[in-house]
Amino acid sequence: MIAVILAGGFGTRLKEKTKNIPKPMLKIGGLPILERQINLLKKYGVKEIIILTHYLSEVIEKYFKDGGGFGVKISYFKEKEPLGTAGGFKEIENKLRDDFLIIYGDTMLNIDLSRLIAFHKKNNGLATLVLHPTDHPYDSDLVEIDKNQRIIAFHPKPHFKNQYFRNLVNTAVYAMSPKILRYIEKGVKADFGKNIFPKIFKKEALYGYRTAEYIRDVGTPARLLEVNRDYKSGKTERLNIKNKRAAIFIDRDGTINRHVDQLCKFEDFHLLKETAEAVGRINDSEFLAIAITNQPIVAMGLCSIEKLGQIHNKMETLLGKKEAKLDGIYFCPHHPDYGEKCNCRKPEIGLVKMAEKDFNIDLEKSYFIGDSWRDILCGKNAGLTTIGVRTGRGCRGINIKPDYFAKDLLAAVNLIINKKHGIK
Ligand SMILES: [Zn+2]
Known part of the structure; x- marks a missing residue:
């Protein structure tokens, strides 16, 4: 060439x-x-x-x-x-x-x-x-x-x-x-x-x-x-992709944005107030910022892939206005009651594996931040360090314990970045 x-x-x-x-x-x-x-x-x-x-x-x-x-x-x-x-x-x-x-x-x-x-x-x-x-x-x-x-x-x-x-x-x-x-x-x-x-x-x-x-x-x-x-x-x-990089995987609903049951209109999507600052902090580090979300509303017929795309465009635009960016957004559109069981619905780790391949991610040095048992278990299944946040579902009523708790996404990101890899 x-x-x-x-x-x-x-x-x-x-x-x-x-x-x-x-x-x-x-x-x-x-x-x-x-x-x-x-x-x-x-x-x-x-x-x-x-x-x-x-x-x-x-x-x-x-x-x-x-x-x-x-x-x-x-x-x-x-x-x-x-x-x-x-x-x-x-x-x-x-x-x-x-x-x-x-x-x-x-x-x-x-x-x-x-x-x-x-x-x-x-x-x-x-x-x-x-x-x-x-x-x-x-x-x-x-x-x-x-x-x-x-x-x-x-x-x-x-x-x-x-x-x-x-x-x-x-x-x-x-x-x-x-x-x-x-x-x-x-x-x-x-x-x-x-x-x-x-x-x-x-x-x-x-x-x-x-x-x-x-x-x-x-x-x-x-x-x-x-x-x-x-x-x-x-x-x-x-940053050359031949070198492995660490990532911070982030759940969407209740962690990035205000939790709304079956969110299917972009009008209902609002970032939590600390989110842009948290993602910006990730961007200033050498961690990748990757959203991982279950969206069974697609399988249920409540939201088309196009509408889901608009919601994600709003997420990226709102973050962008505050100079923050996601390196990737991965979603599972499936639900076992509406079609076949998939390998990407959290706590399955299909989406994490997909991102691992796309970005050459070092899972051992990576983190999962989320507000529900599915996030924490997904993180554990993928061999990540897990942080449960108190926003959204707040990790309430679950017996799967994350490695750490933090009050919100920003506190979780600070915990990771301030301690670097010595978190454990
Ligand atoms: Zn799936």
Whole structure:
């Protein structure tokens, strides 16, 4: 596979820092971001790289030359005038015979590229967009995917009150088929995210690849500092999915939101007052935040999967307004009295196992927080440390004892994070 790196940006928001060097040459842990990207590509066997340049292109070319010194083969294409993120691709069309990767030159990333490439090849879409939840969905362009991860809508900002969307944004890391080039006009300025994808997603298959791995742009001085800090602490590397991560699994009704019997209208969904702060604290740690919920109302015919999706969109939107995000939401729609017994209804551990596989979770270092015996038993069955909260059903009248009790979700999260892994 070939990779194309877009390195033509001006870096206007970085002002002084990019006066004499282009943004992709800014250093992270002592090496230019571009070099970090090239090292990552090489590690995953992508050794043919095209760099699209414009602003201060000579600095980049002088540093990397033909790539030989870095163990890869690099060619350059200098845009005479900036053509947006897509426009320049028409100029290098003859070099793009097979599927290729696209990375923006101001993005620090450490993701398992072989997993992304395998996903892209399996689905065989025109493009695969790497997506992740953000802590500021309210002012981001959002992407909607279906259960097969095909993209079914784009929701550009601004978003209005009472509009509830999933918290998923385009990270601008892509795998693409060269067939997409037929949608790009030669010499016309165009952007993949703004002009190309929204125009074609209805007739062409575009897929979203979700990941919780490290992907951040360094567009502002504050972010450049933060990315440097993350690199030096090892976080950038630790978040690569090849490394196991610990998770905090959280029950939904009565733990995240106010308990309502058979909640099936999104109007009835209200976060408990400590929830956003609690989830935000998880996000600031390196734990994953994953909701695990039984929703037998689907099997009972009281709520469709679509309506349940709206409720979850509201949950994500309300959290997002307070800069908190869930890495995953898993639900069991079944009930043994309405169809067959499944392996995902808590206290069964099917959903935990699914998340374990999706995120490469270290169950031994992970936790389950919930308000009912089903949560606690599910946590125990999966080998997790369990914390019972006093909100919702409050773990009342149960004889299965959690490892710890806490008054609410925030107290439970504080217990975990303050004590780190030494909780037991
Ligand atoms: Zn189930």
